[in-house]
Amino acid sequence: MRLEEKLDKELMALVKKKYRPALEELYDRYIKLIYGFIFKFTNGNEEKTKEIVQLVFLKLWTTKSSYNPEKGNFVNWLLTVTRNVCVDYVRKDSIHIRNNKQMDLSKPIDIEDPNNDIENGLINSEIAKAKNKLSKPQKRLIDLLYWKGYSLTEIAKIENEPIGTIKSRLHQSLKQLKKYLEVGDL
């Protein structure tokens, strides 16, 4: 059977056996997805995006925790791995900066979606629609946590609020988001 016809899980099994063409096939299949995710995470920084893409594929090549088809589809797993690499990257990358500069709070933290500029604000995914119904502060908290990889403690510092407040606001925001997602389904 040709590699192109193989299932994702079969490709991952081959990758585990150190079969290089299988990793290249996964790249061809999912690079747009991975690249887009990381591009958003790095706020459109091409250099960082490239570095993280490299780390994601290195992780796929060396990972010991293999993909388990029973725990959800492959793309979900792939994006979770990708985000973990992103978070590790920004945490390592910024420990120095965050600690030494005490976080420069005077500069606003840009959390605009770079693609939204390109797409002229055209929103086509369910999640983006649902998220857009949240209030700005709610969206901002979620983005700081999910798309910036800040820890809860760091967010509390940035927002200058007690961590308990941040937690309960995020809690409410996520619950709200879930409701909007359900409504969107109808």
Place this chain on the structure above:
Amino acid sequence: MSIECDNLLSFLSDELEEKEKKAFAEHLIHCPECTREYDQMTEAWNSLKWDFEEFAPPSSLKSEVMNFVFESNPEIPVPVRKVKKWSSFFRKQFTPITSGLLLATLVLVIVLLNSNVQLKKELSAINLPVEVETTLSLQPADKTAVNMNTDGVAYVLQQGEERRLVVQIQNLPTLKESEVYQVWLLNKGERANAGTFKPDEAGTGLLTYKLILNDQFNQIGITKEPDPNGTQPRGKKIVGSS
């Protein structure tokens, strides 16, 4: 609400240490409130990953990524890592304590083996006849003493490779409490200890002593000693071979 419930968001965003993570996972099983909240939030959290647009990278990226992966991680790293693992595994097994214990065990094994060999030799010697190699008659040292009818005999017995000295003496003077008779092997003026004994009430004393291969002697002497711990005669010679 317990204190654990407070960790719900940290758990969701994977910020907990391994220990706390385990504790919260455990808590989740027993706290229906957290379970309900967690399920709701996880759904929203998981859908967040779709909040981006697919985007084609520059075409040069593929070779850069593949070079990075295969250069920083050669295709056959497994055996190398295994060797390292094994050697460090072995090194871990040999802490000073385990090395010490191992050494002590080895010494013990050698000692036991040796004594076992010795025992086997003795057992095999049982089949061989005992022969009298030498007989020495023993007389009182002080021949002028009145009523001194002490006398005895010493034999050197040979059985296979083994040599044994047997000393038998009658009418020995009685001893005080800690006193003993001690047998000495005399060779060119040198005296070597061959053991101590106490006679019975009638004054009859008996001693056997296993001779080492190079125990050479031409005479034996028996002294009265204050205790059985001497390495050189301290008391008076009572009997001896002529």
